Amino acid sequence: MPIGCVIVRDGEIVGEGANEVATQTDPTAHAEIVAIRRACASVGVDLRGATLYSTLQPCGMCSMASIWSHVSRIVYGAERHQVHSMYFEDRHLETMDFIRDAFRDDMSFTGGVLPEDTVALYYKPGDDVPPEEQGNL
Numbered sequence: 547m548p549i550g551c552v553i554v555r556d557g558e559i560v561g562e563g564a565n566e567v568a569t570q571t572d573p574t575a576h577a578e579i580v581a582i583r584r585a586c587a588s589v590g591v592d593l594r595g596a597t598l599y600s601t602l603q604p605c606g607m608c609s610m611a612s613i614w615s616h617v618s619r620i621v622y623g624a625e626r627h628q629v630h631s632m633y634f635e636d637r638h639l640e641t642m643d644f645i646r647d648a649f650r651d652d653m654s655f656t657g658g659v660l661p662e663d664t665v666a667l668y669y670k671p672g673d674d675v676p677p678e679e680q681g682n683l
């Protein structure tokens with residue numbers, strides 16, 4: 547899936563990743579997880595002060611990984627309602643549902659940046675997606 551992520555702290559990219567689920571045969575290898583792993587390998591497991599940028603709204607797993615890695619800010623392009631439901635694992639939970647209930651109160655997120663560029667990367671709501679490309683069936 548065409549999802550990309552970079553993690554920036556103090557003006558420098560400390561981790562980056564793309565979706566590697568198929569190439570790594572690892573269902574947890576979402577772009578954000580790949581980037582978080584690389585950032586933590588580079589600068590340690592506390593990413594406080596870092597911003598995670600993703601082309602697509604992070605799923606629940608990646609939202610929780612952002613919380614556990616202490617990312618300070620999440621910025622993403624395409625929003626959940628702008629893309630096909632196959633990109634998400636849950637019918638109703640949103641990124642903000644996880645962040646709102648987290649113990650941390652120093653985390654923020656901004657969604658819907660560069661909407662034309664990022665939405666164009668994904669199947670739209672209602673698109674007829676081949677079953678072999680659907681991730682959440």
Ligand SMILES: [Zn+2]
Pocket residue numbers: 576577578604605606607608609
């Ligand atoms: Zn994810």
